[in-house]
Amino acid sequence: MRKKALENLTTVEEVLETVAEFDREAHSFYTDLIPKISKSIRYIVEELARARLDQVRMMSDLAKNPDVKSHFRDAIQRPAADRQFSDAIHAPDLGDNPDDQAVLQYALARVQIAIEEYSELAANTPPGLLHEVFSFLANEEVKHKSELEALYYDIVHSGGV
Amino acid sequence: MGFRDVLSPYTAWKHVIRTPVTIKDPIGREAADTYRGFHQNDLDKCIGCGSCEVICQNAAIDMVPVSDPVDGDSGLRPKIDYGRCCWCALCVDVCMTGSLTMSNEYTWVDSDPDAFRFIPGVDAKPWDHLEKGYQREGGRVLTGNERAGMGELAPEARADNFDEIVAGYTREQALIEADRCVECGLCVATCPAHMDIPDYIAAIREGDYDLGTQILYETNPFSEVCGRVCTHKCETACAARHEGDPIAIRWLKRHIIDNVSEDRRLEIVGIPGVASSGHRVAVIGAGPAGLTAAYDLARQGHAVTVYEAQDKSGGMMRYGIPEYRLPYDALDRDIAVIEAQGVEIRTGTRIGRDISMDTLKAENDAVVLAIGLHMGRSTRIPGAQGEGVEAAIDLLRRITAGEAVQVPKRVVVIGGGNVAMDIARSMARLQKREHGQVGVTVTALESFAHFLADEEEVTESFEEGIEILDARGPQEVVRFKSGKNKGKVKGLRTWAVTSIFDDKGRFAPQYDRADEQVHPGEMVIEAIGQAADVSILGPELTEALEWTRGRIAIAPDGRTSEPWLWAAGDAVHGPDVITAVADGHRVAHSVHEMLLAGTEAKR
Numbered sequence: 082m083r084k085k086a087l088e089n090l091t092t093v094e095e096v097l098e099t100v101a102e103f104d105r106e107a108h109s110f111y112t113d114l115i116p117k118i119s120k121s122i123r124y125i126v127e128e129l130a131r132a133r134l135d136q137v138r139m140m141s142d143l144a145k146n147p148d149v150k151s152h153f154r155d156a157i158q159r160p161a162a163d164r165q166f167s168d169a170i171h172a173p174d175l176g177d178n179p180d181d182q183a184v185l186q187y188a189l190a191r192v193q194i195a196i197e198e199y200s201e202l203a204a205n206t207p208p209g210l211l212h213e214v215f216s217f218l219a220n221e222e223v224k225h226k227s228e229l230e231a232l233y234y235d236i237v238h239s240g241g242v
Numbered sequence: 243m244g245f246r247d248v249l250s251p252y253t254a255w256k257h258v259i260r261t262p263v264t265i266k267d268p269i270g271r272e273a274a275d276t277y278r279g280f281h282q283n284d285l286d287k288c289i290g291c292g293s294c295e296v297i298c299q300n301a302a303i304d305m306v307p308v309s310d311p312v313d314g315d316s317g318l319r320p321k322i323d324y325g326r327c328c329w330c331a332l333c334v335d336v337c338m339t340g341s342l343t344m345s346n347e348y349t350w351v352d353s354d355p356d357a358f359r360f361i362p363g364v365d366a367k368p369w370d371h372l373e374k375g376y377q378r379e380g381g382r383v384l385t386g387n388e389r390a391g392m393g394e395l396a397p398e399a400r401a402d403n404f405d406e407i408v409a410g411y412t413r414e415q416a417l418i419e420a421d422r423c424v425e426c427g428l429c430v431a432t433c434p435a436h437m438d439i440p441d442y443i444a445a446i447r448e449g450d451y452d453l454g455t456q457i458l459y460e461t462n463p464f465s466e467v468c469g470r471v472c473t474h475k476c477e478t479a480c481a482a483r484h485e486g487d488p489i490a491i492r493w494l495k496r497h498i499i500d501n502v503s504e505d506r507r508l509e510i511v512g513i514p515g516v517a518s519s520g521h522r523v524a525v526i527g528a529g530p531a532g533l534t535a536a537y538d539l540a541r542q543g544h545a546v547t548v549y550e551a552q553d554k555s556g557g558m559m560r561y562g563i564p565e566y567r568l569p570y571d572a573l574d575r576d577i578a579v580i581e582a583q584g585v586e587i588r589t590g591t592r593i594g595r596d597i598s599m600d601t602l603k604a605e606n607d608a609v610v611l612a613i614g615l616h617m618g619r620s621t622r623i624p625g626a627q628g629e630g631v632e633a634a635i636d637l638l639r640r641i642t643a644g645e646a647v648q649v650p651k652r653v654v655v656i657g658g659g660n661v662a663m664d665i666a667r668s669m670a671r672l673q674k675r676e677h678g679q680v681g682v683t684v685t686a687l688e689s690f691a692h693f694l695a696d697e698e699e700v701t702e703s704f705e706e707g708i709e710i711l712d713a714r715g716p717q718e719v720v721r722f723k724s725g726k727n728k729g730k731v732k733g734l735r736t737w738a739v740t741s742i743f744d745d746k747g748r749f750a751p752q753y754d755r756a757d758e759q760v761h762p763g764e765m766v767i768e769a770i771g772q773a774a775d776v777s778i779l780g781p782e783l784t785e786a787l788e789w790t791r792g793r794i795a796i797a798p799d800g801r802t803s804e805p806w807l808w809a810a811g812d813a814v815h816g817p818d819v820i821t822a823v824a825d826g827h828r829v830a831h832s833v834h835e836m837l838l839a840g841t842e843a844k845r
Binding site for chain 1: 619620622744746748749750751771776781783784787789791792793794838
């Protein structure tokens with residue numbers, strides 16, 4: 082029983098490293114995708130890559146913050162969404178020439194996983210610095226999702242409806 | 243000079259002792275409650291239509307600019323000259339919005355003579371908020387409030403056929419409707435093609451259909467089409483809508499063209515009267531934008547060839563709009579006039595398959611891209627891939643082309659726009675023919691209060707027995723998992739939509755998952771959106787062109803970043819026939835200017 086409980090724990094450092102890896106992979110995935118897709122829809126992937134790069138930079142700054150560093154060894158409940166989150170690090174193959182809808186659907190699914198992960202981490206941490214950090218990250222992803230959904234509507238639900 | 247003449251000046255002195263009949267000091271003495279005194283104007287209601295200016299018999303009213311014009315509001319407001327005003331109140335009687343009234347204040351002392359010309363509502367006056375005064379009684383008194391009716395097929399008479407629903411105005415109906423127009427011209431500014439609406443309505447009143455046709459063709463070679471399916475933005479700006487029905491501008495346009503034979507149209511429009519310029523222009527796409535551009539360019543003396551992938555010309559007008567709304571022969575009459583200008587239309591010719599973009603570029607002085615939005619979008623929900631799920635736009639095309647179309651007894655349509663209504667009503671007609679009954683369910687994300695389809699489309703769909711469910715979000719195309727129908731479509735699973743947009747107006751659908759329904763159907767048709775097939779450009783040109791968020795970037799005149807290529811119509815400005823017509827004119831003008839400049843430079 083105790084062993085199982087311990088298995089469900091992880092450290093803040095490990096969590097932050099997983100999160101950083103999640104964003105680095107996303108940035109790399111989108112950047113690699115740019116030359117593969119038609120110029121007509123390239124702006125979508127360029128914007129996604131830029132957004133992930135901003136996130137990578139933010140996570141890097143966060144990891145260097147002395148206050149956050151002081152919590153690196155803290156134990157934290159491993160989120161139930163963690164497996165999904167880790168799986169999403171491995172980017173899918175969208176084919177040689179994915180269309181705008183496929184790219185956006187992938188981006189939306191990915192951002193949803195991030196929202197669930199950060200929200201659970203925030204819920205698992207007591208009020209304080211870490212709670213605020215995870216709440217902030219969850220909030221950022223929610224905003225990003227709203228923007229993606231608006232773009233999705235503009236693209237997919239426009240023209241002749 | 244007689245004796246009386248000598249005494250007469252002194253006789254006036256007898257009045258000195260009489261009680262004066264005029265008021266020595268009228269200031270402060272209130273007039274009768276309904277007295278016609280100085281004007282008031284409610285700026286929130288005034289739309290600057292200028293009806294007051296037109297009706298004033300003394301030229302006491304000038305419309306002057308006070309703000310920037312917007313659709314349905316000229317930004318002008320009446321300025322009244324009280325040196326001319328006779329206080330007749332005709333301006334109040336004719337006011338289309340009821341904004342102009344008259345207070346019962348009638349006295350005003352000012353040493354500045356120019357002060358007696360002012361703009362009610364803009365130049366603050368003491369009587370601005372007086373409630374007493376003259377207001378017209380019984381609503382608008384000089385023009386009618388209700389639109390003249392038009393004959394149309396009853397639901398039971400149209401249920402199993404594609405016959406045109408509306409009959410068009412009779413002369414009597416058209417006259418009644420034309421008489422309601424006050425010729426304010428707010429509609430002209432709102433119409434994308436800036437059609438001269440008041441003048442062609444005046445031509446109807448005069449019974450001069452030749453003149454009407456001439457006016458129509460000055461701005462639009464698609465009057466048969468626009469007289470039936472125009473989105474009539476003009477009617478949303480019409481001054482008459484403020485106190486009743488807007489003028490039926492679209493139907494009046496059709497009435498003109500209904501009364502002029504094809505031969506007479508050609509006589510009125512004529513053929514190009516200019517010598518050949520020696521320039522060649524290729525137009526890709528025989529829809530409203532492409533054919534309008536072709537019409538203009540041909541009339542300017544250029545040799546124009548239109549390349550159309552489908553077997554017949556017309557684009558979305560033919561392959562996207564069902565015949566009960568736009569009969570093919572009406573479309574053909576419009577196209578015949580365009581072809582008579584010398585425009586060559588090569589149908590069944592797909593760019594990239596039958597002729598390359600490189601060839602078009604090499605063989606022409608300019609190329610106009612007007613390819614429309616012919617690719618249907620898919621929801622890509624689970625189960626949406628595979629047999630039994632169709633794109634509305636593709637199905638409409640196949641119905642028009644006379645291709646075999648499966649007609650199941652039950653069909654579910656996803657979408658709440660006009661395309662969704664078009665395919666639902668088309669399938670309902672085919673079902674009625676084949677099965678004797680209608681079995682179509684339309685599921686739309688939007689609630690009825692925010693429906694995208696035109697109100698009349700929704701009303702007529704209900705009349706034809708179609709079930710329309712609002713606020714339903716598609717989640718899965720349900721398929722049989724076993725048995726002889728394994729893999730076939732069983733229906734559509736939806737959740738109730740609680741909201742579509744967030745507080746910032748962005749798309750963020752929220753669902754009530756507890757409210758789940760499966761709508762039975764052997765076919766699901768997706769009518770959620772359309773896209774342009776830009777693959778015909780090929781990778782090199784796609785890479786060379788500048789793009790703006792998925793659309794080809796164009797200058798205001800329609801020119802792309804490639805100097806030989808222009809783009810117009812639905813593919814760059816979204817779906818709308820009259821906007822496409824306006825676009826066609828714009829690019830034709832730009833192409834002509836470029837060709838002209840090239841000719842001048844060579845001299």
